[in-house]
Amino acid sequence: MISHRSVPGKIVLTTLLLLGGLALALFLAVTWGATGNSFGAIREALRHGSDATGPQQTILWQIRLPRALLAAELGATLSLGGLVFQALLRNPLAEPYILGISGGAAVGAIVGIMFGLARYPGVTGLAFAASLAIMGLVLFLASGRRILRKDSLLLAGVMVNAFCSAVILFLISLSQDSRLHQIMFWLMGDLSLADMGQVGRLAVILAPCFIALFMLSHAMNLLTMGAETAQALGLRVKTVMVLLLLITSLMISATVAHCGLVGFVGLVMPHLLRLLIGPDHRVLVPACLFGGGAYLVLCDLTARVISQQGEMPVGVVTALIGAPVFIYLLRRSRH
Amino acid sequence: MRAFDIQDVSYAYRTQIILGELSFQIAKGEFFIVIGPNGAGKTTLLKLLAGIGKPTSGSIAVLGKPIETYRRKSLARRIALVPQLSDADFPFTVREIVQAGRTPHLGILGLPSEKDALLADQSMEFTGIDHLPDRHLSQLSGGERQRVFLARAICQEPDIILLDEPTAALDLAHQVRIMDLMEQLKKKRDMTVVMVSHDINLSALYADRMLLMAQGKTVAVGPPEAIVEKTSIKAAYGCDVLVDQSPFGTIPRLTPVPGKYLP
Numbered sequence: 001m002i003s004h005r006s007v008p009g010k011i012v013l014t015t016l017l018l019l020g021g022l023a024l025a026l027f028l029a030v031t032w033g034a035t036g037n038s039f040g041a042i043r044e045a046l047r048h049g050s051d052a053t054g055p056q057q058t059i060l061w062q063i064r065l066p067r068a069l070l071a072a073e074l075g076a077t078l079s080l081g082g083l084v085f086q087a088l089l090r091n092p093l094a095e096p097y098i099l100g101i102s103g104g105a106a107v108g109a110i111v112g113i114m115f116g117l118a119r120y121p122g123v124t125g126l127a128f129a130a131s132l133a134i135m136g137l138v139l140f141l142a143s144g145r146r147i148l149r150k151d152s153l154l155l156a157g158v159m160v161n162a163f164c165s166a167v168i169l170f171l172i173s174l175s176q177d178s179r180l181h182q183i184m185f186w187l188m189g190d191l192s193l194a195d196m197g198q199v200g201r202l203a204v205i206l207a208p209c210f211i212a213l214f215m216l217s218h219a220m221n222l223l224t225m226g227a228e229t230a231q232a233l234g235l236r237v238k239t240v241m242v243l244l245l246l247i248t249s250l251m252i253s254a255t256v257a258h259c260g261l262v263g264f265v266g267l268v269m270p271h272l273l274r275l276l277i278g279p280d281h282r283v284l285v286p287a288c289l290f291g292g293g294a295y296l297v298l299c300d301l302t303a304r305v306i307s308q309q310g311e312m313p314v315g316v317v318t319a320l321i322g323a324p325v326f327i328y329l330l331r332r333s334r335h
Numbered sequence: 336m337r338a339f340d341i342q343d344v345s346y347a348y349r350t351q352i353i354l355g356e357l358s359f360q361i362a363k364g365e366f367f368i369v370i371g372p373n374g375a376g377k378t379t380l381l382k383l384l385a386g387i388g389k390p391t392s393g394s395i396a397v398l399g400k401p402i403e404t405y406r407r408k409s410l411a412r413r414i415a416l417v418p419q420l421s422d423a424d425f426p427f428t429v430r431e432i433v434q435a436g437r438t439p440h441l442g443i444l445g446l447p448s449e450k451d452a453l454l455a456d457q458s459m460e461f462t463g464i465d466h467l468p469d470r471h472l473s474q475l476s477g478g479e480r481q482r483v484f485l486a487r488a489i490c491q492e493p494d495i496i497l498l499d500e501p502t503a504a505l506d507l508a509h510q511v512r513i514m515d516l517m518e519q520l521k522k523k524r525d526m527t528v529v530m531v532s533h534d535i536n537l538s539a540l541y542a543d544r545m546l547l548m549a550q551g552k553t554v555a556v557g558p559p560e561a562i563v564e565k566t567s568i569k570a571a572y573g574c575d576v577l578v579d580q581s582p583f584g585t586i587p588r589l590t591p592v593p594g595k596y597l598p
Contacts, residue, residue, distance in 0.1 A: 007446055090424045218445035222435065224425040228418050231387050233491070234411030234439035279425040282444060 010283045018290035022072060025297040029068035030060055033304060062195070070194040070258065071300040071314065072293035073202050075265055077255045079273075079292025080213055082266025083284055084248045087220035088241060089154050092274070095266035096252050099157030101245075103164030104134025105253035106187065106261055110171045113183055127257040131249045134160055139245070189262035189315025191300055202258055209251040210289055216244060217281040224279065262296070262315040264322020269295055272325075336399045338363045338495050338527040339384060344393035346379055346551075353379050354551045356393065361544075363398075363494075366521050366528045368538040370562070371548035372572050377531040378419075378499055380548070384529065385416040385497050398494065411439035415488035417498040420480060423472035429483050430468040433459055436490030458490040462516060478509035485516060495527040496520065502534060510534070514541050535589050539563050540581065547571050563587040 081096035089098075096102050108130025112123035141156035168187070175183060219240045222230035231237045269292040270284065277283055296314065299321070303312040339361040346354040354376045361367045369377050382388055383395060386402055395402045397413060405413070415436070427435075436458070437451040447455070459465040462482040472480055481501055488496050498517070502510040518541055520526040532538045538545060539559035547554040547562050549571040555562050564587065568576050575595050581588040 092424060215443055218438070218443065221427075221445070222438065225427075225432070225435065226418065226421060228382070228385075228387055228416070231407070232385050232411060232414070232416035232418075233435060234408035236407050274426075278431075279427050280431065282446075 007280065007282055010277070010280070011286060014277055014283050015286040015290065018287055018294065022290045022294040022297070025294040025301075026068050026072065029071070029297050029301045030064045032301060033059065033064060066194040066196045066199050067191050067300065068297050069196075069199045070191050070202070071297045073199065073206055074191070074255050074259045074262060075269070075296025075299075076210070076289045076293040077206060077251045078262060078265040078296070079269035079288035080210065080285065081248050081252050083270040083281070083288045084213065084220065084244050085266070086270055087223050087281060088244060090224055090226070091154065092271060093267065094154070095264070096248065097161065097261075097263065097266070098154070099138055099245075100134045100161035100164050101131045101249050102252050102256050102261060103161045103168070105131035105256040107134075107164055107167050107171070108253070109186075109257045110168060110175075110183055112257075113186065114171065114175050114179060116179075124254055124257040128250060128253040131253040131256075134164065135245055135249050139242075185313060186260040187315075188313035189260045189318070190313055191259060192311050198258065202254060205254045206251055209247050210285075212243075212247050214282075214285045216240060216247075217285045220244070220281040221279075224281075260313070260315065262318055264318050264325075265292060265296055265299075268318075268322045268325050336363060337361060337396070338365065338398060339529070340396040340399075342394045342396075344383065344390045344395060346376070346383060346388070347391045352551060354383075354390070357548075357551075357553055358393075359546060359553065359556050361527060361529060363527055364521060364525050366518065366541055366543045367530070367546070368542040369529070369531045369546045369548060370533070370535055370538055371554070374550075375548040375571075376551040377548060381416075381497050381499050381529070381531050385414055386410050387416075408439050411491065411493075413493055414495045414497060415491040415493040417481075417484045417488050417496070417501055419499045420477060420484075420504065426471045426473070428469050428471060429459070429464060429475075430455065432472065432483055433486045433490050436487035439491060454492070455486075455490050458486040461489060462486045463512075478505050478512070481505060481509070481513060482516075485513070489520065493526070495529065498528070498530045500531055500533060502532065502537065510537060517541070535563060535568075536581075539586050539588070540583070560585060560587050563589050
């Protein structure tokens with residue numbers, strides 16, 4: 001018997017609820033767009049199955065659906081990344097950008113774009129390699145005994161991240177006009193070029209990461225109680241920390257290579273979900289997966305609906321919503 | 336078989352020597368208290384006993400086996416650690432924190448069975464926090480918080496419990512309550528209690544044996560009456576004290592001499 005008070009009960013209930021939310025968000029994102037709502041076309045597609053054709057159908061299944069799914073993958077990854085970093089640093093206000101991992105991935109990806117490489121394996125590979133290198137640098141700077149202290153990791157990350165930002169601007173100033181627009185747009189978070197192949201390839205990388213993070217969710221609970229306490233409770237703290245950093249680095253760099261730098265999702269979603277359902281990571285991991293996905297799908301929908309002409313990067317919307325929320329949470333947490 | 340067998344243990348951080356060739360034993364079921372001035376290396380010693388960090392040289396045996404032969408999880412079934420009081424960054428409830436004590440007995444997701452939940456409830460009852468299960472740590476007083484961490488350690492069902500200044504910053508009643516709880520654990524559950532403390536008089540009232548440390552070295556080890564006496568205290572702390580007997584008879588009582596510390 002699963003009760004809503006037990007941990008498994010909470011996991012199941014939260015997952016079902018937010019999975020429903022994600023399904024609803026995806027439905028809205030597919031039916032809604034610059035050409036108005038498309039309930040008619042959906043009905044037609046449902047009635048005729050894959051036989052349904054016409055420009056409406058193309059827009060729905062080949063443009064809107066992959067874009068919405070990519071947004072869901074991005075949102076899930078960033079939220080989970082934020083959750084992991086908050087646990088690692090024992091700081092509820094951390095996000096994946098803070099340790100420079102996404103900054104490193106961005107440097108790698110920009111180099112890839114500048115050389116005109118394909119997204120697979122070139123840009124993605126370079127992004128992952130660069131984020132691993134940056135992570136290695138951060139770990140080295142914070143190394144030895146003191147890795148167990150949250151401040152040293154945070155400080156090293158902030159420094160390295162600032163350095164990455166400078167490198168990104170430097171690279172942009174070097175690049176030719178023809179690539180500049182592409183790079184700038186990608187940097188702000190670009191989902192407009194999504195296709196189903198891309199969504200599938202990304203899913204192959206992300207799915208094992210998501211499963212591994214769920215397996216490590218109780219370890220994250222222990223980490224938030226302090227490294228020494230976690231160790232005394234039987235956790236191999238250093239191994240778990242390195243594993244978490246590796247997994248996060250892999251999934252963040254893969255999505256950064258696809259979607260650019262989308263800020264504040266990793267901060268806002270874990271924090272919001274923690275306020276709603278408590279700090280247990282065994283519940284928060286699935287919650288961030290589906291809730292974060294739903295949030296970004298809705299952000300992207302907003303970006304599409306607001307900018308009737310041209311495209312607005314989703315990063316603009318997440319930052320416009322995220323920055324005020326961040327400031328609000330920061331002010332509240334001081335009291 | 337002894338709870339701990341410490342042989343020539345030294346610990347250095349970079350070039351700084353924190354512990355120098357400590358050797359002593361702690362018997363099973365003993366109430367053992369480590370005292371000494373700030374920076375004597377007490378906390379470092381306690382962490383080494385908990386398996387957090389390795390000695391630079393020397394050996395530590397836990398229940399007859401070298402500490403490094405234990406897997407982290409099986410060591411956690413033997414030894415529980417109550418660290419110094421710290422703030423909670425994440426809003427776990429009291430029940431969640433206490434249940435985390437079951438971790439070394441559970442699978443990777445740490446999902447508690449009914450028996451584990453019952454053990455957590457009993458531990459909360461034992462330390463007198465069973466009326467607070469759904470509160471957050473930030474809503475509790477220092478004394479209540481300390482009893483939450485004690486309950487987590489007890490819930491771990493260890494043979495040995497290590498505590499780092501558990502009575503610091505607590506009022507008199509809470510200090511005695513914590514010490515009484517430890518004595519009960521020792522007497523009723525046959526646990527070995529190893530504690531770091533700054534309160535010499537309180538320690539003398541409860542300890543079977545004490546270790547007096549200064550600058551990473553042993554000054555004296557033995558029963559309270561051998562430790563709490565003028566020359567050892569002067570050697571460790573560098574200050575003059577008077578020692579007489581507590582109203583309980585043979586237990587020594589220390590009184591500092593005011594007005595002798597400034598030139």
